[in-house]
Each structure stands twice: as structure tokens, then as C-alpha cells.
Amino acid sequence: MLFEDRVIEIMKYIKRDGSVTTKKLVEELNTSESTIRRDLVELEKIGKLTRVHGGAIRKRVHSEEESLDDKFLLNKNSKEKIAKRAASLVEDGDSIYLDGGSTTFEMIKYLKGKDITVVTNGINHIFELMKNDIKSYVLGGYIKKVTGVVLGAQSFENIKQFSFDYAFMGANGIDNKKGFTTSDLEEAKLKAEAISLGQEVYILADKSKFGKVYFVKIADIKDANIITDEALENIAEDIKEKTKILEV
Template identity: 40%
Template sequence: MLTEERYAAILKLLEEKKAVSVLELTELLNSSESTIRRDLTALHRMGKLTKVHGGATSINGVYQMTEDKTSVRHNLHVEEKNRIAQCAASLVHKNDFVFLDAGTTTERMIDYLHEQDAVYVTNGIVHARKLAEKGLEAYILSGKIKAVTEAIVGTEAVHSLQRYHFSIGFFGTNGMRAGDGFSTPDIEEARVKTEAIQRCNKRYVLADPSKYNQLYSVIFADLSQAAVITTALPDKQLRSHTTVIETDLGKEQTSS
């Protein structure tokens, strides 16, 4: 396959998926890893995509109003989510009062949680079950069940949160974009996220690279309101608005 043909194929795939990995491209395009990495670097320099660790994301943040079911999202970006989840879990300490937002990456956190002397509150249905199965002290918010994300949402959930003040909170997001913030397609779920973020001393949003430069219909927080835990974030515009913890670098980088 010629270079220009590979470029076109990569960009077409990004239009459909928002994010692609080097491994995925090597298999689809029958090319070597080094060739794909050179292609991604070239396209990044041309402003056609955003190169991230292990792959690339679309340069065009697409406005979106819908989301996939949890069963679908569970199988997306698994390696990145696991690294992010493990890093996030390491931030929970003795006597913490923790809010754990619904979402597939926050759910993966539970596999790495070992702090028995902490209390956990969640609006995730699966999260509550997994926390209880691990023998951790857990509470679930009351409210309306949202089947797509398996989350408790709505006015009653917001009222439930108003009793609490958390030492630390971990949140999922569908998109994050400079100038807009963290976003989700559902108004009721956004209200829960906004209320919970305001009630946490420390706030972390767990975001794999597919979330970069994506905008959904409801903003639930400004980028400055929470630190971002991700694998790698080369986007300077995003970095200028928030604190970033990059798991692939093994260190926290603070941008101002």
C-alpha cells in the first residue's frame, strides 16, 4: 500500500472511531509498526490527527448527543483504561470518603482498590455490587436507573449527594475539550456529576485518549475543576487548562 493510501485509510478510520491504536492499524493496513508510527507522526505534523501514546485520535472534536451501551464501552480501549484505573486506585488512602462515579473506567478502579479503611459512595449499580463483593464499605445513591450507563441519576440522586462532603472523587467523562470542559450526552447524569464534583476536596477525571477534543451536549465541569488521569496527553491546549497525571510517564505534570 502506498503512503498516501495509508494516510487516507487512517483518516477514514478516525472519522468512524475517534481513536485508533498502532496495533490496530498494523493489522488493518498490513504494515509494520515502525511504518504506522511514521505515518501517524507525519499526519500529526500536517494537523490531520492528534498523535497519542500507542495510537492517534481525531483532530476534529465532533459534537455528539448519544453514547454506546456499557456492554460496548467495556471492550473499548481496555489497556488504557486498566492503566488509568490502577493509577487512580493508588490515590485512595486510609480514612478517605470516596465518591466513585458510574462509568467503565471507574468500574475498573475497583479491581485495584485495597483500602479497607475508606468509605465509598457511588451512583454506579455494578460499582456498588463489586465494592460489596470485595468487602469494602459502600453506599449507593437513590434515584432513577439509567439503563445505558447502569447509573443512578436524576433529581433524587442529586438530593442524596447534598448530604455528603467527600475527601476525594473519581469521575468518568464522554468528552473533554479546551474552551468547553468535560461533557456527557445526558442532562440528568450531568447534574449528578456536577453536584458530586462540587462536594469533593480532590477531583479526578479518568479519560482515555478517545475522549480528547470530543464535545457532548451537556457540560458538567470546567477543565480547571478536576485533574485528569490519562495515559498520555500531548495536546498543549488541553494541558494548559488542567492538571494532568500521565500513567505512561509515571509522573504528575501540572500545566498552568
Template identity: 40%
Template sequence: MIPYVRREKIMDELENKQILYIEDLVKIFDGVSESTIRRDLKILEDENYIVLLRGGAVKLKLDSHEIPVGTKKLLNKESKEKIAKLAASMVEDDDVIYIDSGTTCSAMVKYIKAKGVRIVTSNIQVLNEANGYHIGNIMVVGGDVNKNIDSISGPLTDTTLRNLNFDKSFLGANGFGVNVGVNTPDIREASKKSIVKTNSKKCYVLTDASKFNKSTFCKAFEIHECILITNKHIPELDGTEYIVAD
């Protein structure tokens, strides 16, 4: 396994387990020495993705609200690409769509094949993802920029979005479940998602299964008010509308 792929796998393990010990990682990567694992961890720490703790433990580097977008790009990358590709297949010719903040939402742009699509977004990364692809029209809403997650939100954003209607919206989430709904740690992001959901004929939420039953500060809306696109069958969600990207 090449070093970059191994470090991606480490990030995936941390997303699922929050804190790991070096001895755990040695067991996961059979045949890889402890010194090699330590070098990988030092690189990830230098790149501000993780924090090394006393006693040989390691965790993701988080701020008080969100995982930084640079870290998110390394988490569950294969699953996110599958979800993004399936989401893009839902877009039809001449649709007006909204693309939310989040790395999975960003990733869907390059897979859109429909013609004449108008994209409205509060996701700064969408502009980078669209570069080189034949996207009809992109409108970036105004507001306050959160550089940590490459997202635009706030009162100006909400005011703009209240006056727009969408054929389809594609939203991200930090957690989802029957009881916890679709949630996010940032009240501004929650407000934005709620407005867009209300103004959309169809609302899709793009999220990998590792976020199931995770509860963060703000519930944006209930799980039955959207169509989930995720990467695994989740028996607890039977009776709600969701699609598995495999």
C-alpha cells in the same frame, strides 16, 4: 491472535474511527482472512455491540445518548485498567470517596488497597466489582436507573449528593478538552458530576485519550476544575493538571 482479543481490537478501532470498512480491518489484522473478520463482525453484531452497514462498513451500536455499558467494557480495555489502577492509588485510609458511572470508574474498585474507605456511588457496576474485595462501606444513592449505562441519576440523586461531602471523587466523561470542558450527552449525568465536583476536596476525572476534544451535549464543568487521569501525554493540555497512567 485469539478471536476474543481480535474482537476487542476491532472495538478499539471503532471507538477511534467511528466507522470502518471490512477492507480496512483486513489491513489492520495482517494475516487474518476477510472471512474470519466477517465472522468476528457477525458475532459482535449478534451481541449488539456493532451495526453492519451496506457496502461493507461497520459502526458501533449507539442509542441517542450513550454507548451501552456492555460495549464500553470492550473499548480501550488495557488503557482503562491502567487508569483505574492509578486512580485507586490516590485513595487513602479512611477516605470518603465518590465513584461515578462508567466502566473505568467501576474498574478502580478492585485496585483499592486503602483501609476503612467509605464509597458513595451512583454506579450499579461498583457492587459487582467490589464483590470479593475488602471494601469498608458502600452507599448506593437512590434515583432513576439508566440500565443502558448502569447509572443512577435524577432529582433524588442530586438532592442526596448535595448533602454529602467527599475527600475525593472519581468521575467519568464522554469527552474532555480545554474548550469543551468535561462533558456528557445526558443532562442528568452532567448535573450529578457538577454537584459532586463542588462537594469534593479533590476531583479526578478518569478518561482515556481517545475522548480528547470530543464534544457531547452537556458540559459538566471546566477542565481546570479537576485533575485528569488519562493514558497519554496530550500537549494541548499543558498548563492544566493531569496525570498519565503508563
């Protein structure tokens, strides 16, 4: 069976069932496991599906975001390691932007004692920064309750006043083709502006973010470096050709 014919059959299962196993494809298409694996790699590269252990699943576009409380509970150990590595990059005299998010929040305790200036749109962040005696500015605007961040036209205008040695950002999804994505249009706009203002930009993301695509694009992969606990081999290989990935 030709590659094009196998693709039609593979996508039929993906669209109908949402997932398919490598074993099933080997049996149904009467071909080798190595051939099916290569087919799935090619289909993932062009954004048709996401490979998982033992097969593949439908490529999903996520439109909803977890609450901040939920985010704090997810992959906490990984976030601690990522945050500590990110904070180690910051030196006395630096001006940095901390995007509102659970992993950037974890950075703050590791910044204590450094002579730095921080700008943030995170409501929880500003209280933690005050507690750790770090000079800080908070952007103005309205508060998005579910994630505890400040957004809107005022925050977008505020941030334009600054330039940053480092911008430490969050993203809900990281995909080689779709780039860094999130679920909220206004968050994406503010994040993109912060990225443009940073001399060095790092997306802080645990391995669960790789291969996911959310509703709104923030930036291309080449626009920011990544700090992660584990860069999934099948996804990160192509990403590493476009940007730097620091693993902790």
C-alpha cells in the same frame, strides 16, 4: 494568500466534505505545509475543527452514548492502568465518590483492603464493592439502563449530604474550550454536583476522549485534574495550562 482567505477555503472543505488533508490544502491553496499546519492549529484552538494525522476533520458534537457493555470493551488495557493509578491515591480513612462508569469500576479491585467509605451511583459498582468488602453507599433514584447508573432528583438530593476527599469521575469528551462533556443532561447535573463536593477531583479518561465534545457540559477544565494513558500533544498542551494531567 492572507490567513483570513485561507481560513475561508479550509472551512469550505471541512463543511462540505467533513474532512480535508494537509496535502490537498497545500496543493489547492498554493502554500507551504508548515503554513497549513499553523492554520489548522489556530482553527482547532478556536473550536472550528479537530486536527488528525495528515489533516483535519469537522468538529462534531456527540449526542449519543455507548452502552456500558460497549464501554467495558473499549480501551480496556488503558482503563486498567488509569484505574490502578487513581486507586493508588486513596488512603485509609478516605471518603470517595466513584462515578458510574467503566474506568471507575476498574478501580474497585485496587481499593480492596483499604479502610475507606465509597459513595457511588453505579449499579455494577455496588456489587463489586460488596464483593471486595468495601463500606459503600449507593445513591437513590431511577436506573438508566444503557449505562447502568442511578439518576434523577432523588440522587441529586442524596449526594448533597456528603463530602468527599476524592471524587473520581468519568466524562465522554474533553475539550480545552468546551470543558468536560457528556450526552445526558441529568448525568451532567449529578457529575457537576459530585465535582463540587470533592476536595480533590480526577477525571479518568483514556486518550480517545480528548478533542471530543458531547451535548451537555459537566464542568470547566480547571475544575478537575485528569488521569489518562496518553495526553495527545496537540490537544493537551493548552489543557495543561489549566489543570494537572497525570499520565500512566
